[in-house]
Amino acid sequence: MGKKKKIRTPFFETGVKNYIYGDAVLEYAQVVDKAAEKYDIDVLFISPYTDIRRIAKSTKNLIILAPYMDTLRPGRGIADVLPEAVKAAGAQGVVLNHCERPMTLNAIEKTIERANELDMLSFACADSISEAKAISQFHPDIINPEPTELIGSTEASDMSYVVETLRVIKDIFPDILVEQAAGITNGKQVYDFIMAGNDGAGSASGILLSEDPFAMVDEMIFNVKKAKKDLKN
Amino acid sequence: MGKKKKIRTPFFETGVKNYIYGDAVLEYAQVVDKAAEKYDIDVLFISPYTDIRRIAKSTKNLIILAPYMDTLRPGRGIADVLPEAVKAAGAQGVVLNHCERPMTLNAIEKTIERANELDMLSFACADSISEAKAISQFHPDIINPEPTELIGSTEASDMSYVVETLRVIKDIFPDILVEQAAGITNGKQVYDFIMAGNDGAGSASGILLSEDPFAMVDEMIFNVKKAKKDLKN
Amino acid sequence: MGKKKKIRTPFFETGVKNYIYGDAVLEYAQVVDKAAEKYDIDVLFISPYTDIRRIAKSTKNLIILAPYMDTLRPGRGIADVLPEAVKAAGAQGVVLNHCERPMTLNAIEKTIERANELDMLSFACADSISEAKAISQFHPDIINPEPTELIGSTEASDMSYVVETLRVIKDIFPDILVEQAAGITNGKQVYDFIMAGNDGAGSASGILLSEDPFAMVDEMIFNVKKAKKDLKN
Amino acid sequence: MGKKKKIRTPFFETGVKNYIYGDAVLEYAQVVDKAAEKYDIDVLFISPYTDIRRIAKSTKNLIILAPYMDTLRPGRGIADVLPEAVKAAGAQGVVLNHCERPMTLNAIEKTIERANELDMLSFACADSISEAKAISQFHPDIINPEPTELIGSTEASDMSYVVETLRVIKDIFPDILVEQAAGITNGKQVYDFIMAGNDGAGSASGILLSEDPFAMVDEMIFNVKKAKKDLKN
Numbered sequence: 001m002g003k004k005k006k007i008r009t010p011f012f013e014t015g016v017k018n019y020i021y022g023d024a025v026l027e028y029a030q031v032v033d034k035a036a037e038k039y040d041i042d043v044l045f046i047s048p049y050t051d052i053r054r055i056a057k058s059t060k061n062l063i064i065l066a067p068y069m070d071t072l073r074p075g076r077g078i079a080d081v082l083p084e085a086v087k088a089a090g091a092q093g094v095v096l097n098h099c100e101r102p103m104t105l106n107a108i109e110k111t112i113e114r115a116n117e118l119d120m121l122s123f124a125c126a127d128s129i130s131e132a133k134a135i136s137q138f139h140p141d142i143i144n145p146e147p148t149e150l151i152g153s154t155e156a157s158d159m160s161y162v163v164e165t166l167r168v169i170k171d172i173f174p175d176i177l178v179e180q181a182a183g184i185t186n187g188k189q190v191y192d193f194i195m196a197g198n199d200g201a202g203s204a205s206g207i208l209l210s211e212d213p214f215a216m217v218d219e220m221i222f223n224v225k226k227a228k229k230d231l232k233n
Numbered sequence: 234m235g236k237k238k239k240i241r242t243p244f245f246e247t248g249v250k251n252y253i254y255g256d257a258v259l260e261y262a263q264v265v266d267k268a269a270e271k272y273d274i275d276v277l278f279i280s281p282y283t284d285i286r287r288i289a290k291s292t293k294n295l296i297i298l299a300p301y302m303d304t305l306r307p308g309r310g311i312a313d314v315l316p317e318a319v320k321a322a323g324a325q326g327v328v329l330n331h332c333e334r335p336m337t338l339n340a341i342e343k344t345i346e347r348a349n350e351l352d353m354l355s356f357a358c359a360d361s362i363s364e365a366k367a368i369s370q371f372h373p374d375i376i377n378p379e380p381t382e383l384i385g386s387t388e389a390s391d392m393s394y395v396v397e398t399l400r401v402i403k404d405i406f407p408d409i410l411v412e413q414a415a416g417i418t419n420g421k422q423v424y425d426f427i428m429a430g431n432d433g434a435g436s437a438s439g440i441l442l443s444e445d446p447f448a449m450v451d452e453m454i455f456n457v458k459k460a461k462k463d464l465k466n
Numbered sequence: 467m468g469k470k471k472k473i474r475t476p477f478f479e480t481g482v483k484n485y486i487y488g489d490a491v492l493e494y495a496q497v498v499d500k501a502a503e504k505y506d507i508d509v510l511f512i513s514p515y516t517d518i519r520r521i522a523k524s525t526k527n528l529i530i531l532a533p534y535m536d537t538l539r540p541g542r543g544i545a546d547v548l549p550e551a552v553k554a555a556g557a558q559g560v561v562l563n564h565c566e567r568p569m570t571l572n573a574i575e576k577t578i579e580r581a582n583e584l585d586m587l588s589f590a591c592a593d594s595i596s597e598a599k600a601i602s603q604f605h606p607d608i609i610n611p612e613p614t615e616l617i618g619s620t621e622a623s624d625m626s627y628v629v630e631t632l633r634v635i636k637d638i639f640p641d642i643l644v645e646q647a648a649g650i651t652n653g654k655q656v657y658d659f660i661m662a663g664n665d666g667a668g669s670a671s672g673i674l675l676s677e678d679p680f681a682m683v684d685e686m687i688f689n690v691k692k693a694k695k696d697l698k699n
Numbered sequence: 700m701g702k703k704k705k706i707r708t709p710f711f712e713t714g715v716k717n718y719i720y721g722d723a724v725l726e727y728a729q730v731v732d733k734a735a736e737k738y739d740i741d742v743l744f745i746s747p748y749t750d751i752r753r754i755a756k757s758t759k760n761l762i763i764l765a766p767y768m769d770t771l772r773p774g775r776g777i778a779d780v781l782p783e784a785v786k787a788a789g790a791q792g793v794v795l796n797h798c799e800r801p802m803t804l805n806a807i808e809k810t811i812e813r814a815n816e817l818d819m820l821s822f823a824c825a826d827s828i829s830e831a832k833a834i835s836q837f838h839p840d841i842i843n844p845e846p847t848e849l850i851g852s853t854e855a856s857d858m859s860y861v862v863e864t865l866r867v868i869k870d871i872f873p874d875i876l877v878e879q880a881a882g883i884t885n886g887k888q889v890y891d892f893i894m895a896g897n898d899g900a901g902s903a904s905g906i907l908l909s910e911d912p913f914a915m916v917d918e919m920i921f922n923v924k925k926a927k928k929d930l931k932n
Binding site for chain 1: 248250251252253254255256258279281282283284285286287300301305307308309310311312313314315317318319321322328331333334438
Binding site: 097099102103104105106107108109126127128130131133134135137138 | 796798801802803804805806807808825826827829830832833834836837
C-alpha cells in the first residue's frame with residue numbers, strides 16, 4: 001500500500017469547487033503545479049472526482065484530495081464513492097465535513113479510519129472552535145477551521161480566533177496540521193496566517209473569483225515561500 | 234452542445250458498481266468495447282465518476298453513463314457532482330433513482346431536465362410497476378424497471394411482469410426505451426427478454442460475480458445480436 | 467381497525483406549520499372546529515406530532531393529519547414516526563411529500579401502502595403537473611398540486627393551470643380528491659377554486675399571517691359552504 | 700422560561716423506542732412514575748413525540764425527553780420538530796445523536812445551543828470513546844456512551860471500557876453526567892455500573908423485551924436506589 005504522503009510545512013491548498021470544469025480544471029491544476037515547483041512548496045489540490053486521474057497523470061507536485069468519499073468496501077453500491085477507487089485514480093487524501101457537505105459524527109470517525117487504512121490523508125473542516133476541538137479527537141491529519149464567528153469581524157479579532165483555534169487543536173494532538181482558509185483573497189493574508197503559526201493556508205473562491213486567477217495563485221504560493229524563509233530567520 | 238446520443242435497439246447495458254476499481258475497470262470496459270464492436274451492438278456502460286474520462290478516451294463503442302449527478306449549476310459546492318463536469322469527462326448520460334441511490338420525486342424531475350438541457354441521456358430505475366408508471370411521467374429516455382415483486386417468483390410469472398411493465402411504460406410514452414436487468418445471469422435470459430419486446434437488457438452483478446466475466450459479457454452481447462437477427466426474420 | 471374516514475366534498479384544509487405552538491395550536495384548532503360545525507363542512511387539520519392527541523380529544527369535526535410518518539413497524543427505532551403511534555394519537559391521515567419535506571419515490575409508495583394498511587388517508591403534495599401525474603400512480607386519497615409554475619403568474623393563467631392539474635389527476639384515478647392551496651389568502655379564492663371543480667381548498671400561511679386569523683378561517687370555510695350551495699343550484 | 704431541570708444522581712433512564720405505542724406507552728410511563736416515587740429516584744423518560752404531553756400530564760416524577768428535535772425557529776416548516784413545541788408539550792430535554800438517528804457535527808452543536816436557550820437538558824449519545832470525547836466538547840448535560848467495541852466482549856473488559864469513557868468525559872467537563880445503557884438487561888448490571896462511578900444507568904430494549912417489563916423496571920430502579928445507599932456508606 002505504501003506510506004501516507006508526508007506534507008512539508010508550510011503548505012498551500014486550493015481547489016476548484018464547481019466554479020470550473022473539464023479542461024479548465026486541468027489547465028488550472030497545471031498552473032498550480034508549476035507554482036508549486038517554482039517555489040518548492042507542497043500544494044494540496046482538491047479535485048472533482050472526474051478529474052482526479054487526469055490531474056494525477058499530468059502534474060508532478062500536487063497532493064490530490066478527493067472532495068469526499070464513502071466508507072463502503074468493494075462490492076455492491078452504485079454512485080457511492082469507493083475509497084479504493086479514488087485512491088487508485090490518484091488521490092492521496094480526502095476532505096471531510098466541508099460545510100457544503102456536512103457529515104455525521106460517526107461518518108467522520110469511520111472515514112478517517114478508512115483513510116488511515118489506505119494511507120490516505122484526512123483533511124477535516126470545522127465550523128467553530130468547539131467543532132475543531134471535537135473533530136481533533138479523531139486525529140485527522142489536517143484541520144481547516146473556518147469559524148463562522150469570523151464572518152464580518154475585523155482583521156484584529158480574526159487573528160485572535162486563528163491563534164485560538166491553532167492552540168486548542170495542537171493541545172489535543174500537536175501533530176495535526178492546521179490550515180487557515182476562511183476568506184483568503186490575497187497573498188498578504190497567506191503570509192500573515194503562516195507567520196501566525198499556521199501550518200498552511202488555502203483558497204479556492206478567493207483565487208477563482210479574482211481578476212487573474214493564475215497570477216493570484218502564484219502570488220499566494222510565493223507568499224507561503226516568503227513566510228517559510230522569514231520563519232527560518 | 235451537439236445532440237443527444239441516439240441508441241440503436243436492441244441494446245445492452247452493464248457497469249461495475251463497486252465490485253472492481255482502478256485498472257480493472259478499464260480492462261473490463263475494453264473487453265465490453267470489443268464485444269460491442271464485434272457484434273455491432275450499442276452498449277451503455279455505467280462508470281464510477283473517477284473512471285469516466287479514461288474509459289471515454291480508451292474505448293470507441295460505449296455510451297458512458299454517470300451513476301448519478303446533482304442538479305447544481307457551475308459555482309460553489311464541494312463534493313457535488315456537477316452535470317457539466319461529468320459530461321465534459323465523457324459521460325453521455327446519467328442513471329437516476331437506482332435502488333441503491335433513491336431520489337426524491339422532485340430531484341428526479343430536475344435531473345431529467347438538466348440531462349435534457351445538456352443533451353445527456355436519462356436512464357431511470359423503478360422498483361415496481363407503480364414506480365415505473367410514475368417515473369414515466371417525466372419522460373426519461375430509458376427506464377429500467379426491476380420489480381421487487383419478481384424476487385423469488387417463477388420464470389413464467391417473471392415474463393408476465395416484464396410484459397406488463399413494458400406495456401404500461403409504452404402506454405405513457407411509446408418512445409421511452411425499456412430495459413430489463415433484474416437478476417440476469419446468462420445469455421439465454423438476455424435473448425428471451427429482448428424477444429419479449431424489450432429494447433435492451435443489462436447485467437452488472439450477473440457478469441462480475443460469474444466465473445468468467447469476460448466470457449459472460451461476450452455471451453450476453455452475442456445474444457442481443459442473435460435476438461436482433463431473429464426479430465428481423 | 468375500522469374504516470378509512472370518508473371525506474365529504476367540498477372540504478377545507480388548514481394547519482399551523484410551525485407558526486404557532488403549544489396552547490395556541492389548540493386554540494386555533496378549536497376555532498377551526500367551531501367553523502367546521504357552523505358551516506357543516508369537513509375540515510382536514512394538519513397538526514404537529516405533539517399536538518395530535520390533544521386536538522383529537524378537544525375537537526369534534528376535524529379530520530387530523532400527521533405532517534409526515536415513517537414506514538417502520540413496531541420495534542426498534544428512536545425518533546422515527548411510527549404509523550401506529552400517530553394513528554393511536556388520533557390522526558386519521560398523513561401528509562406526504564410536502565415541498566418542505568420531500569420524499570423519495572419509493573418512500574411515497576411505501577407510505578401510501580402503510581396508510582392504506584391502517585385505514586389512514588394519504589394526502590400527497592406535488593410541485594408540478596408532471597409530479598402530480600407521477601404521484602397519482604400510487605393512488606393517494608388526496609393530491610395537493612402546488613405548481614411552482616404558478617408563482618408570479620397572473621390570476622387568469624393560474625386558473626388554467628388549476629383546471630389542467632385537476633384534469634390530469636382525475637384522468638388517472640377519478641376518485642382522487644384534488645385540493646388547491648397555493649397562495650390562498652382570502653375567501654374569494656377558496657370560492658373560485660371550488661367553483662372551478664376542485665374537491666377542496668386549503669390555507670395555512672394565508673390564515674396565520676393574516677391580520678385576524680380566526681376571522682379569516684371562518685371566512686374561508688364560509689366560502690366553501692357558499693360554493694357548495696351554488697354548485698347544487 | 701424557568702430554569703433547566705436539575706437531575707439528582709444517581710438517576711435512571713428508560714423509554715419505549717417503537718416497541719409499544721398508544722395507551723401502552725402511557726401505562727408503561729405510569730408504572731415507571733410509581734417506581735420513581737417509591738424509590739425517590741430521578742428518572743429520565745424518552746417519549747415518542749405524540750405521547751409527550753399526555754405523559755407529562757399524567758405523571759409526577761418523570762423528566763421527559765424528546766427523542767430528537769430540529770433547530771428551526773417558529774415559522775414555516777412542516778414535519779420539522781420545533782424545539783418550542785416539544786418543550787410546550789412537556790419535554791424537559793432532548794436526545795441527540797442516537798445511533799438510530801445520527802446527526803452531523805454541526806447539528807449536534809446547534810441542537811445543544813437551542814436546548815440551552817430553552818433551558819432544556821441535552822442527552823447525547825456516542826458510539827465510541829473518540830465520539831464521546833468529541834461530543835463532550837459541546838458540553839451536553841448528559842452523555843450516553845455505548846461503545847460498539849463492547850459488543851461481544853466479556854463483562855470484565857466491559858467495565859474497563861466503562862471506566863475509561865467515564866474518565867475521558869469527566870476530564871473534559873467534570874459536570875457532564877455519564878450514563879451507561881449498553882446491553883443492560885437486569886438490576887445487577889444497573890447496580891454495578893453505578894457503583895463503578897457512573898451518574899446513571901438506562902435501559903429500554905432490556906426492559907420491554909423482558910418477560911415482565913413492569914417488574915423489571917421496578918427491579919432496575921430499586922438497584923439505582925440500592926447503589927445510592929451503598930455509595931453513601
